[in-house]
Amino acid sequence: MSDLFALAWTFLRLSFLAVGGGIGVVPEMQRQVVGIHGWLTARQFVDGYALSQITPGPGMLVTAFIGYRVQGLLGASVAMAAMFLPTSLLTWIVAHRWERIQGRPWPQAVERALAPLAVGLMAAGVYTVGRSAITDIPTVILALASVIILSRRWLPAAVVVLAAGVVSWFVGP
Numbered sequence: 001m002s003d004l005f006a007l008a009w010t011f012l013r014l015s016f017l018a019v020g021g022g023i024g025v026v027p028e029m030q031r032q033v034v035g036i037h038g039w040l041t042a043r044q045f046v047d048g049y050a051l052s053q054i055t056p057g058p059g060m061l062v063t064a065f066i067g068y069r070v071q072g073l074l075g076a077s078v079a080m081a082a083m084f085l086p087t088s089l090l091t092w093i094v095a096h097r098w099e100r101i102q103g104r105p106w107p108q109a110v111e112r113a114l115a116p117l118a119v120g121l122m123a124a125g126v127y128t129v130g131r132s133a134i135t136d137i138p139t140v141i142l143a144l145a146s147v148i149i150l151s152r153r154w155l156p157a158a159v160v161v162l163a164a165g166v167v168s169w170f171v172g173p
Contacts, residue, residue: 003070004078006037011063011082017121018087022060024121027128029062039070046132054161058084138171 010032017025026049033039040048045062048069052062060083067079101107134143146160155163 004075007067007070007075007079008082010037011067011079012086015083015085015087018060022058023125023129024118025060026125030128030132033066039066042132044069046129049129050133050161050165054158060084139168142167 014025014029014032017028030042030045034042034045045066048065049062052065053059055061061080063079063083064076067075067077069075071078098107130143134140142164146164149155149160150157
């Protein structure tokens with residue numbers, strides 16, 4: 001029961017850090033899940049995160065993976081509810097009232113303040129995943145090739161992720 005409470009509390013707090021998207025909470029999520037609670041290894045976290053990115057739906061489906069590893073289906077449900085429900089309700093409340101407050105100065109100031117915060121959190125998330133996933137020469141080459149292919153838009157992101165996974169599987173240990 002204590003693991004379920006820890007899952008709920010961890011993902012509830014993380015849900016409010018997801019400014020600009022889920023990638024912004026990845027560094028703190030990894031710190032909580034791997035470093036503090038020890039629910040996953042760093043490699044399991046990166047693999048779970050990568051899988052969550054290629055599945056349909058929100059990118060933070062990694063919460064279901066983590067919850068499942070901790071407490072099975074109940075853990076997955078608790079983790080996902082704690083991650084998605086609070087911010088979904090907050091978004092609904094703000095969106096419902098946005099037309100009334102839109103012209104005031106403070107909502108505009110909040111929007112301007114959140115933009116650089118979101119960019120910084122996303123950059124930290126990319127750095128955290130990259131630091132954990134890029135560990136040797138083959139992964140450096142794979143990462144650079146992926147960046148080049150994606151930046152030139154030669155292939156869709158899903159194809160690049162799947163191809164990198166296949167290459168990694170054949171080349172990996």
